[in-house]
Amino acid sequence: MPRPALTRDQIVSTAVELLDEDGLEGLNMRALGQRLNSAATAVYWHVKNKDGLVALAGDRVWDEIRLPDVDAVGWRAAATAMATDLHGVFTRHPWLVQALAAHLFHGEAKARHDDHSLAVYEAAGFTGAEADRAAAAVFTYVLGNASGASATAALSRRIRREGGDPEEVFAATLKEAAEVASRFPRLRSRVDAMSTAAVTYAEGPEDTFAFGLDALLDGLTARLPG
Structure with missing residues (x-):
């Protein structure tokens, strides 16, 4: 058959x-x-x-991002939801972060997302190039925040291909990084405050993404006309 x-x-x-x-x-x-x-x-x-x-x-995978009804939830809630979903896509599919540096992405799902993103910032009160810049600023922030997870995933694969254990390599690297950090007072205070075993390679505070996104949207709100 x-x-x-x-x-x-x-x-x-x-x-x-x-x-x-x-x-x-x-x-x-x-x-x-x-x-x-x-x-x-x-x-x-x-x-x-x-x-x-x-x-x-x-x-x-871009189609996994929800497009909230901005009239129902308001521009800021819509912007937060879309940025959070985009961050989720980047962390679930870390190859996409790498691919954005080497490929020109286009397609119906991405175009639908980008069009809705502009609608969100236009609903906030931005117009023309200002809406473009607002959407681009949030996108760039999300992409940068997800780059650590993408790099860790790629490095883990390489270590495994070479016969190593990623957890062992990361633990050794973290120990070396902590030794260097201990020479600087502010970093030393943070190293002393955390358990090395409880921290993964290149990990920041759990709420770093939400904190930065909120601060960025605060800044955009301050720039709104009137």
């Missing part, structure tokens, strides 16, 4: 799974074909190359 024909939806869904597990470096047509139980050449009927596949996968 012949195998059922592949669909683009199957290919993109499987690519997202592969990217979540193995990162950008683990995505190739051969590995994807193996997961799909199909020849790699069959994938090319739907996707031209790896860059095109990453773009499709990126647009697929």
Whole structure:
């Protein structure tokens, strides 16, 4: 019995799974074909190359971001919800943070998100380029905040490929970092106040993202006309 024909939806869904597990470096047509139980050449009927596949996968996960009704909840609540969902997408799919530095993303889901984001800041009172800058400032903040988790995920994969244990490497690195930090008074006070075992590599206070987002939206609110 012949195998059922592949669909683009199957290919993109499987690519997202592969990217979540193995990162950008683990995505190739051969590995994807193996997961799909199909020849790699069959994938090319739907996707031209790896860059095109990453773009499709990126647009697929962008669709996970909810688009609140700004008239019902107000612009600030909508902005907070969208930024929080975007941060969730970046942390669930850390490869996307890396991909944004090397790929030009476009697609219906991202365009829908970007259009709604502009509507949120226009509802706040920003117009034209000011709305663009407000939306870009929040997006850039979310992306930067998620970069640590993305880097940790990529580093963990590399350590495992090289036969190491990420937890052991991170613990050793944290110990070295604490020794350096102890030479500086403000950092030393924070090192003394926390247990090394309770902190993960490159981790900040739990509410860092929410605190920074709230402060950023405070700043945008202060810039509103009138």
